Amino acid sequence: MNAHTHRNRDLFPRPMDLAGGRVDLTHGGGGRAMAQLISELFAAAFANPYLAQGNDMAVMPPVSGRLVMSTDGYVVSPIFFPGGDIGSLAVHGTINDVAMSGARPLYLSASFILEEGLPLADLKRVVESMADAAKKAGVLIVTGDTKVVERGKADGMFIVTTGVGSLQHDLDIAGSMIRPGDAIIVSGTIGDHGVALLSKRENLEFETTIESDSAPLHGLVRAMIEAEPDIHCLRDPTRGGLAATLNELAQQSGLGMIIDEEAVPIRQAVRGACELLGIDPLGVANEGKLIAFCPSNKAEALVAVMRDQPFGKNAAIIGHAQPDSRRLVWLRTSFGSERVVEWFNGEQLPRIC
């Protein structure tokens, strides 16, 4: 992304029609139209000195500590939904993946794949939402790319963000570090993002609008590590929800898990919507929640710290890891019975993120 931040009236005689115009193939062609899009939209919104270098790469100062890197593609449909949009989601989601290592997220890259015909007003709204989300989270979008494909060859817009962070401590926070007896903590209510998306997609009306929980979690992670460095694993239960994440971690750690249905925080409205839709809230995506594993004798104190944070208010201990050669995830239901929480083959809802 080459940013020419000084508007050049010889090169770009007219400002772009960001209100009524549409994306066309020239916007991805490497010529003047692309330069103008970068200058008048991306560079204006993401303004920072690294992006302003205007080269095909960004050069930043040395980073101390171990280097952490994560990438995610965002293909969510629709691109605007209650509580967020594809832009804020693309910032939060990648920040969160970097943060789950315990690292401080520093820089993001953003790659846009746009469908010819996309209203420039939609692109502007998404880009400004990304810029706002990045600013609030204290990360910089330092480099990017734009490609345009012909009408019908993509679905509006896809965004891929890649995050880089710095791990300044020696902790090893990973799925493989979970130990038998570790408490399982969730940072808040589950299912909000998936149900918000599905409600919007299916035009369902509930008494209260259910909003996505999309949020950056690195502040919460920092507070947790400062208070209790003996955290074994952090993971954000996105696609496939709590069910997929716990099963994945059971595989990775070689352990079983058991969670208590009554302990899992779920909003009434989300529970109701899931019943109506016939879906299991444990399998629904979250975009602003994490699960944490720590020694059981440290769990209460950690939950107290989490509850003091804006994105941890409803944190709760929901279960623990246990030896199990079959690596099964069990749910103790509110009736006192136990059932296996299945790791579904796919996702109940496609294009949730």
Place this chain on the structure above:
Amino acid sequence: MNAHTHRNRDLFPRPMDLAGGRVDLTHGGGGRAMAQLISELFAAAFANPYLAQGNDMAVMPPVSGRLVMSTDGYVVSPIFFPGGDIGSLAVHGTINDVAMSGARPLYLSASFILEEGLPLADLKRVVESMADAAKKAGVLIVTGDTKVVERGKADGMFIVTTGVGSLQHDLDIAGSMIRPGDAIIVSGTIGDHGVALLSKRENLEFETTIESDSAPLHGLVRAMIEAEPDIHCLRDPTRGGLAATLNELAQQSGLGMIIDEEAVPIRQAVRGACELLGIDPLGVANEGKLIAFCPSNKAEALVAVMRDQPFGKNAAIIGHAQPDSRRLVWLRTSFGSERVVEWFNGEQLPRIC
């Protein structure tokens, strides 16, 4: 990308049908089908200890020097073409963007957006090509992501790679560093990639097959900097070709440029194809070439160094930068006349990379 590199027969009772199967929505759903795709295809091909951590991010050792970051989306159509494919292109292109700062590329992330119905054999071929290109270039693909969209909502596959590199010297190699009088050097023949793509797309037959020049250029860059640290700017002339890149650099440096038509290396076959197709080779994309700016008294020696490198054999001095408040790029034609090299609004050929 969570990699479970040990095949688990309970989880995945049957191996994937990588020969006859097709991508479906479950492969992007966060469940067992996605875990199997990652395990049996991505983790197997990209095998390295960082990817094998199996978390949603990769943790690497500290990186010395300044940090360099670049991202690019690849939407090339068709995905297989003479001289490469979308996979090798996605590795080379991003390596090159990182390298144009003078940095050593270290790590890549890879984000896949797949269309439901894509043959798994095509995906396998692309992934193995990426793995091969990364191995040859000495970079590691440390983290990734896979999303699947419904049939008709993408065009086969898109890939976004993001590269991170380390800048171990104090040089400032950038468009803004070009000085009046600087020689302009090109590392080899231009137009090969674009013409190879267009020939394949239009089913054109020429006497000799024109192949894409897709190649990693960081080795060439390293040799150049070691021999001559006084390099002011490096840039790879991809989308929009030499014409767009020189115009972009004219804008960035506030200078004019003049190049000599007879000095620009172009293969006979490419020249012929361009005439036949009515396109200007100066505007055609390259994927394994760079242009360099350095003081004119150092240019001959630098060209000699470049010619000793596998991807610099046809390096040539093609012109120089000059004061020009209008920032125009001039071509001295073989007839001795001069014309302005236009910065086109878009690209002559969409989806070239």
